[in-house]
Amino acid sequence: xxxxxxxVAWVRVxxxxxxxxxxxxxxxxxxPGGKREGAESDLETLLREIxxxxxxxxxxxxxxxxxxxxxGAPDLPxxxxxxxxxxxxxxxxxxxxxxxxxxxxxxxxxDRPLVPPVDQLLFDDLRAAGKLN
Numbered sequence: 840x841x842x843x844x845x846x847v848a849w850v851r852v853x854x855x856x857x858x859x860x861x862x863x864x865x866x867x868x869x870x871p872g873g874k875r876e877g878a879e880s881d882l883e884t885l886l887r888e889i890x891x892x893x894x895x896x897x898x899x900x901x902x903x904x905x906x907x908x909x910x911g912a913p914d915l916p917x918x919x920x921x922x923x924x925x926x927x928x929x930x931x932x933x934x935x936x937x938x939x940x941x942x943x944x945x946x947x948x949x950d951r952p953l954v955p956p957v958d959q960l961l962f963d964d965l966r967a968a969g970k971l972n
Contacts (some may be wrong), residue, residue, distance in 0.1 A: 841918040847884040848872035848925045848958075849897065850905055852965065855972030856945035858934070859954060860892055863941045868950075870923070870958050871943075881924050892940050895932035902928040906964060910956040921957045947972045 848870040851858040859868040873888040875881075881904075886897050907924045915921070936943055946953065948971045951962045965971035 841920060842916060844915070844919060844921045845875050846872055846921060846923045847875065847881045847888065848923050848961075849885055849889050850925045850927050850961065850965075851930075852927075852970050853945065855970070856947050857962070857965065857971060859944055859946045859950075859958075860936070860940045861942045861944075862939055865941075867955060868942075868944060868946065868953050869955065870925070870961060872923070881926065885926055885928070889930070892937055893943065894935045894937055895930040897928040897930050899928070902926045906961065908957050908960040910960060912955050912957070921955070923957045923961070925961055 849872050858871060860871045861868045871889055871892050872885060875884045882899055882902055889895060889897050903926060905925050905927055909920050909922045911920055948962060948966045951959050962971060
Protein backbone atom coordinates (compact mmCIF):
# COMPACT_ATOMS: atom_id res chain seq x y z
CA UNK A 840 0.00 0.00 0.00
CA UNK A 841 1.36 3.40 -0.90
CA UNK A 842 1.54 6.31 1.51
CA UNK A 843 0.50 9.79 0.39
CA UNK A 844 2.13 12.76 2.08
CA UNK A 845 -0.26 15.64 1.40
CA UNK A 846 1.40 19.07 1.47
CA VAL A 847 0.64 22.63 0.45
CA ALA A 848 3.34 25.05 -0.72
CA TRP A 849 3.72 28.79 -1.29
CA VAL A 850 5.32 29.71 -4.59
CA ARG A 851 7.01 33.10 -4.31
CA VAL A 852 9.06 34.10 -7.35
CA UNK A 853 10.85 37.46 -7.46
CA UNK A 854 13.38 38.55 -10.07
CA UNK A 855 13.52 35.10 -11.62
CA UNK A 856 14.28 33.34 -8.33
CA UNK A 857 12.04 31.24 -6.06
CA UNK A 858 11.94 31.45 -2.28
CA UNK A 859 13.09 28.24 -0.55
CA UNK A 860 13.53 27.40 3.12
CA UNK A 861 15.67 24.93 5.05
CA UNK A 862 14.13 23.55 8.25
CA UNK A 863 16.24 23.28 11.41
CA UNK A 864 18.27 20.09 11.52
CA UNK A 865 17.84 19.34 7.79
CA UNK A 866 20.28 19.82 4.95
CA UNK A 867 17.64 20.09 2.22
CA UNK A 868 15.78 23.22 1.08
CA UNK A 869 12.05 23.05 0.32
CA UNK A 870 9.39 25.29 -1.16
CA PRO A 871 7.86 26.84 2.01
CA GLY A 872 4.70 25.17 3.28
CA GLY A 873 3.84 21.93 4.99
CA LYS A 874 1.41 19.17 5.85
CA ARG A 875 -2.30 19.62 6.35
CA GLU A 876 -3.57 19.28 9.94
CA GLY A 877 -6.89 17.50 10.37
CA ALA A 878 -9.61 18.77 8.06
CA GLU A 879 -7.79 21.97 7.06
CA SER A 880 -8.37 23.25 3.53
CA ASP A 881 -5.41 23.98 1.26
CA LEU A 882 -5.79 27.69 2.02
CA GLU A 883 -5.96 27.19 5.79
CA THR A 884 -2.86 24.98 5.67
CA LEU A 885 -1.01 27.50 3.52
CA LEU A 886 -1.81 30.49 5.74
CA ARG A 887 -0.84 28.64 8.94
CA GLU A 888 2.36 27.10 7.62
CA ILE A 889 3.71 30.30 6.05
CA UNK A 890 2.99 32.30 9.20
CA UNK A 891 4.77 29.61 11.27
CA UNK A 892 7.76 29.31 8.94
CA UNK A 893 8.37 32.80 7.54
CA UNK A 894 6.43 35.10 9.95
CA UNK A 895 4.38 36.78 7.20
CA UNK A 896 0.62 36.86 6.65
CA UNK A 897 -0.59 35.73 3.26
CA UNK A 898 -3.56 37.61 1.79
CA UNK A 899 -6.18 34.84 1.35
CA UNK A 900 -8.09 36.61 -1.44
CA UNK A 901 -4.90 36.71 -3.58
CA UNK A 902 -4.16 32.96 -3.38
CA UNK A 903 -4.09 31.26 -6.80
CA UNK A 904 -3.51 27.54 -7.38
CA UNK A 905 -0.64 27.14 -9.85
CA UNK A 906 -0.27 23.37 -9.92
CA UNK A 907 -0.19 20.11 -8.00
CA UNK A 908 2.82 17.83 -8.23
CA UNK A 909 3.51 14.28 -7.06
CA UNK A 910 6.83 12.45 -6.70
CA GLY A 911 8.60 9.91 -4.55
CA ALA A 912 11.87 10.70 -2.80
CA PRO A 913 14.97 8.72 -1.81
CA ASP A 914 14.46 9.46 1.90
CA LEU A 915 10.85 8.20 1.92
CA PRO A 916 9.63 4.63 2.50
CA UNK A 917 9.13 2.57 -0.65
CA UNK A 918 5.88 3.51 -2.38
CA UNK A 919 5.49 6.79 -0.50
CA UNK A 920 4.56 9.80 -2.61
CA UNK A 921 4.58 13.49 -1.78
CA UNK A 922 1.69 15.51 -3.23
CA UNK A 923 2.40 19.25 -3.22
CA UNK A 924 -0.45 21.65 -4.04
CA UNK A 925 1.19 24.94 -4.99
CA UNK A 926 -0.25 28.44 -4.62
CA UNK A 927 0.94 31.96 -5.20
CA UNK A 928 -0.31 34.72 -2.87
CA UNK A 929 0.60 38.24 -1.84
CA UNK A 930 1.86 38.78 1.68
CA UNK A 931 2.08 41.39 4.42
CA UNK A 932 5.06 41.75 6.73
CA UNK A 933 8.76 41.07 6.40
CA UNK A 934 10.03 37.63 5.41
CA UNK A 935 12.06 36.20 8.30
CA UNK A 936 13.05 32.74 9.48
CA UNK A 937 11.14 31.37 12.47
CA UNK A 938 12.08 28.84 15.12
CA UNK A 939 11.23 26.08 12.60
CA UNK A 940 13.41 27.42 9.80
CA UNK A 941 17.19 27.72 9.88
CA UNK A 942 17.72 29.48 6.58
CA UNK A 943 15.86 30.90 3.61
CA UNK A 944 17.30 31.52 0.15
CA UNK A 945 16.27 32.64 -3.32
CA UNK A 946 17.02 29.86 -5.81
CA UNK A 947 17.46 29.98 -9.57
CA UNK A 948 16.99 26.98 -11.85
CA UNK A 949 20.67 26.13 -11.34
CA ASP A 950 19.84 25.34 -7.69
CA ARG A 951 17.30 22.67 -8.73
CA PRO A 952 19.47 19.74 -7.50
CA LEU A 953 19.27 21.15 -3.95
CA VAL A 954 15.51 20.56 -3.60
CA PRO A 955 13.48 17.30 -3.38
CA PRO A 956 12.07 15.59 -6.50
CA VAL A 957 8.54 17.00 -6.09
CA ASP A 958 9.95 20.55 -5.84
CA GLN A 959 12.07 19.91 -8.95
CA LEU A 960 8.88 19.35 -10.96
CA LEU A 961 7.72 22.85 -9.97
CA PHE A 962 11.15 24.27 -10.90
CA ASP A 963 10.79 22.65 -14.35
CA ASP A 964 7.35 24.21 -14.93
CA LEU A 965 8.47 27.64 -13.73
CA ARG A 966 11.50 27.45 -16.03
CA ALA A 967 9.35 26.38 -18.99
CA ALA A 968 7.01 29.34 -18.28
CA GLY A 969 9.98 31.73 -18.32
CA LYS A 970 9.56 32.65 -14.64
CA LEU A 971 12.73 31.05 -13.23
CA ASN A 972 16.23 32.13 -14.29
